[in-house]
Amino acid sequence: MDNSVHVRFQAPDRSYLALLKKGINQLAVQAGFQHQRLSEIDLIVAEMATNLIKHAGGGDILVRHFQSTNQSGIELISIDNGPGMADTAKMTKDGVSTTSTLGHGLGTINRLADQTQIYSIKGWGTILLARIFLNPAAALISERSSGFEFRSLLVAKPGETMCGDGCYLKMTPGHIKLFLGDGLGHGPEAHLAVQTAINSFRHCPDHRPVDILRSMHRSVTKTRGLVGSVIVYDVATQQWNWCGVGNISTRLSGVTSSKNFLSYNGIIGMNLPATMNDHMLPFERGQLLIMCSDGLQSRWDHTKYPLIHRYDLTILAAALYKDYSRQTDDTSLVVGRAHGDHGGTN
Template sequence: MEEWVTGRHISFNLDDRSYLAILKREVHRLSIQCGLTEKKVAEIDIVVAEIGSNIIKHAGGGEVLVMLTDNPQPAIEIIAIDSGPGITDLARMMQDGISTSRTLGHGLGAVKRLSDFLQVYSVKGWGTILLARFFIKPAEQYPPKPGPEIRTLLVPKPGEKVCGDAFYVHADRAGIRIFLGDGLGHGVEANKAAAAAVNSFRYCMLSDLGEVLRQMHDDVKRTRGLVGTIAVYSNKAQTWKICGVGNIHTRMLTASTSRTHLPYNGIIGHNIPRTINEQEVVHEAGKEQVLILCSDGIKTRWDMMKYPAIFRYDMSVLAAAIYKDNARKTDDMSVVIVKVK
């Protein structure tokens, strides 16, 4: 059994070199807090400096997201995002010892060597996403497991210290249970509403998703309310059941199809429809299926055709790509992705 409760990314804008020092200081502090060795901390310092330098010099600025994660194993996760020209010869630049002029001289090859996990996704004229993870415990303690790939990205509204979006994910032999909620507005009160909904969902024993939402509605009435969507996957039946109230954007993707789930109108905790029915989506065995949920801090008209071959990458890269092109920056922003085969 595995479960994940809301963990958020910290955003660092790198529009100016002066911001790089802040990023380096905060990641260094986090590395020490995680109990990493001096050698590992120094290696992470090198990686962060190289990533930040590349973003500023070659893309004219960008954004770095940092999170302490347990998924797929305990690690410091760094996602660097830019809208620069892209990397022309990525394979060559990933070789150790190769570096363009005016960088620190370590290059992406050294970044790859010093990271426990690294993927770089780059499209000419669109930009680049770099995903790096630094494991807190030896990788041998966390052998790869078959099953779904679950990735999350939550970023508070700029200037807020807490996020008004929240999620809960539970995966076991029976299947997957997911909830994504968005508290009305943003800030502390929105956070309280979303957290109350997560707590309600986490311990609810009801099976019908409409009834689960009704129970949640009763449990959060003393908060300002929220919108939210539940998705449950059954390994035995190989089906998804989806049910939501309010504007959580939910999309199901396969290699050849894209289907958007339409939620009910309303606000959980204030007013919900009298009749709430779950929708069922069949998963064809052997075919990849990707479920994506986004709060309304993410624009809904994103086009997967902009991201060639992105399903070959870790789903955190896809989450970052959606965030890069569609984050409103006027509200809390969240993307939850589940890939099943």
């Protein structure tokens, strides 16, 4: 799972197109794209933005440069509250349009991007996901070798250039460990707090979430502090262990059991509770894990999206962001799914 931040570009009307295309082109250059691939990304962005303006009355494009062990590239997520589409497969075919155009937009995106998915509901809107890889062959590499799939979506508060939320996934032969944190406030100081916590999490040898949080607490005392949650999957016991401090929501949903974990009151780095315990839940195949900061409204509902479980988890994260982001703070989500095998990796 990549933990880089998405940059939000708004496309309310055509006057924003030049600025939007320039900003995303700069991100693509920084990611290492050159020549023809840059031109293809420019075309994808132009088609995305044009579709937002023409068919949905405007919307957002979230962009990030992602990097992982086997993959590196650009991820584009187009989000709108437009009329939606009843048949997304039909609309990706060349020559199909709901307006008086040639109808090549979605087909062009589908051809030029290495990975694309469209999720749409009539009357709700549309989410279009496109990934372009520096090495297109990387698109064929499985991301599920551990038996788990994780996606993150982090967006800074509007007007801020740095995000005060952060996450990190750590996989070892015996454990899968995940942290999501929210630095107090927003901006550079919040960013410093959460990045210091991530550094502590990366190097902490402990396996119990309580012990990891206590170690983190000692490491971030010189920052403004943060709230955060740690969840650990133990391969030997086939059990999830969780502990959290502050307003990070964590929900684990399965076929036979579902749990909303309740965090302890406190601030990591300032006032940690004297007594904390790990909370446990058995592993189930197909379990869905969702963690989010308070940049998302508290009463979010991931079950209201028909058939979304068939899509990339980024689509679900984007749908929750679309419907529940407060837009007054940094927003972060981590979504994970347990598949068949459930062993750790090096």
